[in-house]
Amino acid sequence: MPSLSLLAFLAVWQGLAVYLNSNTLPTPxxxxxxxxxxxxxxxxxxxxxxxxxxxxxxxxxxxxLGCAIGIVxxxxxxxxxxxxxxxxxxxxxxxxxxxxxxYVWFGLVESxxxxxxxxxxxxxxxxxxxxxxxxxxQDLLDMARCFHFSKRKxxxxxxxxxxxxxxMGATRSGLALIWKIILVVELLGRxxxxxxxxxxxxxxxxxxxILAYTVxxxxxIQLIELVILKxxxxxxxxxxx
Amino acid sequence: xxxxxxxxxSKTYPAIEQAEHHLAITDLKLSLKSGExxxxxxxxGCGKTTLLNIIAGLDxxxxxxxxxxxxxxxxxxxxxxxxxxxxPWRTVRENIELVLGSRQSAAIIDPLLEVMQLTQSxxxxxxxxxxxxxxxxxxxxxxxxxxxxxLMDEPxxxxxxxxxxxxxxxxxxxxxxxxxxxLFVTHDLREAIALADRLIFLSAAPMxxxxxxxxxxxxxxxxxxxxxxxxxxQLLNDYPDIKRLL
Numbered sequence: 001m002p003s004l005s006l007l008a009f010l011a012v013w014q015g016l017a018v019y020l021n022s023n024t025l026p027t028p029x030x031x032x033x034x035x036x037x038x039x040x041x042x043x044x045x046x047x048x049x050x051x052x053x054x055x056x057x058x059x060x061x062x063x064x065l066g067c068a069i070g071i072v073x074x075x076x077x078x079x080x081x082x083x084x085x086x087x088x089x090x091x092x093x094x095x096x097x098x099x100x101x102x103y104v105w106f107g108l109v110e111s112x113x114x115x116x117x118x119x120x121x122x123x124x125x126x127x128x129x130x131x132x133x134x135x136x137x138q139d140l141l142d143m144a145r146c147f148h149f150s151k152r153k154x155x156x157x158x159x160x161x162x163x164x165x166x167x168m169g170a171t172r173s174g175l176a177l178i179w180k181i182i183l184v185v186e187l188l189g190r191x192x193x194x195x196x197x198x199x200x201x202x203x204x205x206x207x208x209x210i211l212a213y214t215v216x217x218x219x220x221i222q223l224i225e226l227v228i229l230k231x232x233x234x235x236x237x238x239x240x241x
Numbered sequence: 242x243x244x245x246x247x248x249x250x251s252k253t254y255p256a257i258e259q260a261e262h263h264l265a266i267t268d269l270k271l272s273l274k275s276g277e278x279x280x281x282x283x284x285x286g287c288g289k290t291t292l293l294n295i296i297a298g299l300d301x302x303x304x305x306x307x308x309x310x311x312x313x314x315x316x317x318x319x320x321x322x323x324x325x326x327x328x329p330w331r332t333v334r335e336n337i338e339l340v341l342g343s344r345q346s347a348a349i350i351d352p353l354l355e356v357m358q359l360t361q362s363x364x365x366x367x368x369x370x371x372x373x374x375x376x377x378x379x380x381x382x383x384x385x386x387x388x389x390x391x392l393m394d395e396p397x398x399x400x401x402x403x404x405x406x407x408x409x410x411x412x413x414x415x416x417x418x419x420x421x422x423x424l425f426v427t428h429d430l431r432e433a434i435a436l437a438d439r440l441i442f443l444s445a446a447p448m449x450x451x452x453x454x455x456x457x458x459x460x461x462x463x464x465x466x467x468x469x470x471x472x473x474x475q476l477l478n479d480y481p482d483i484k485r486l487l
Binding site for chain 1: 294297299318324326328331339340366368382
């Protein structure tokens with residue numbers, strides 16, 4: 001069924017492109033050629049790789065920090081009350097503002113780019129994990145206490161499995177968000193990566209290029225879902241009836 | 242093993258919003274002899290779970306003391322909760338291994354699984370177990386840590402009668418093999434008589450000890466429903482006070 005819907009999509013695209021016969025909507029074939037050329041010259045894998053690296057780094061930092069802070073805020077009412085307003089503020093600051101400020105304050109450097117992405121993603125992770133931590137089963141925590149589980153054991157065996165659905169939620173929504181922000185970050189202040197390339201294509205009105213990169217990008221996302229996230233879901237849910 | 246002395250002068254719940262300040266326990270003294278099986282009998286809502294949580298160290302907001310031997314310390318606890326409280330994402334065996342730490346655990350776990358007839362199910366996740374089986378796992382988990390005192394909070398409630406009887410027989414078998422001090426909470430007098438060396442009757446809140454009665458029935462006769470019923474009748478005649486506590 002998924003492959004059928006993909007075929008239908010390609011057919012509609014082909015039909016529309018032939019009918020319009022315009023530079024602004026190239027046929028799937030043209031896009032495929034541009035894609036192939038990009039691969040042969042190494043341009044496309046290079047820029048995609050650079051963007052992926054930024055994605056992995058900012059994602060890892062945001063998730064690690066976000067989980068840690070989220071758990072702490074979920075377990076500590078006073079700290080939560082102290083930071084709650086700030087969290088809402090950071091949740092709602094437009095991405096563009098943090099990106100520009102990071103570049104202005106720290107220069108057009110790699111670490112500023114990563115920082116901008118992290119700042120945009122972090123509040124999201126914190127809020128999701130905090131909700132998960134508030135919903136922890138007190139009965140199981142009491143059980144862990146009276147059987148003298150160590151802190152580490154409680155975290156790994158009692159808390160983490162309950163947070164897992166929330167972590168997966170934060171991961172999926174987080175990847176989607178980071179992809180979008182990272183391209184803007186690259187467009188504004190980096191001289192490589194997908195965002196930078198898209199900017200070039202835009203200036204040359206090269207729609208085939210833009211679409212070719214989009215295809216590459218969509219493929220990577222599908223791969224991440226299929227190869228990493230789905231198996232992770234399956235493994236961690238095997239105890240359910 | 243050592244004797245345990247529990248003296249609680251008072252336990253109160255502070256007023257929160259609509260709920261008024263509530264005195265849950267007052268002037269309650271229990272002495273547990275090593276290896277003794279004690280049943281706490283009292284009306285529901287009288288604060289029995291509160292008492293168990295204090296002994297388990299889950300609730301430290303009370304006025305009183307707990308002595309293990311001569312020392313002010315919390316006894317090592319094996320807690321069998323009303324709900325089994327197994328970690329659903331760990332198998333039966335993993336659930337038991339977790340309370341044992343890194344010690345060599347197979348030597349402890351295997352015989353326990355054997356007695357409780359769970360060897361076949363040791364690699365199953367708890368959601369696939371019946372309630373009776375889950376209860377048996379939680380009994381194993383509590384015995385596995387070799388505690389100073391086993392706390393049991395109505396562990397057979399909401400089991401059908403045959404299953405409850407089966408689990409009770411298995412529990413007694415295990416307890417006779419490896420004697421431990423037991424504090425068993427119930428509001429079922431027949432169950433209490435079938436299990437206990439000593440019955441302790443507790444009043445409604447604020448909870449305190451009303452009377453303590455030794456059960457003289459020999460262990461061999463505890464399977465006999467008639468003997469238990471006869472003792473129950475005699476008890477109710479001799480101590481008319483306890484009727485209203487049931």
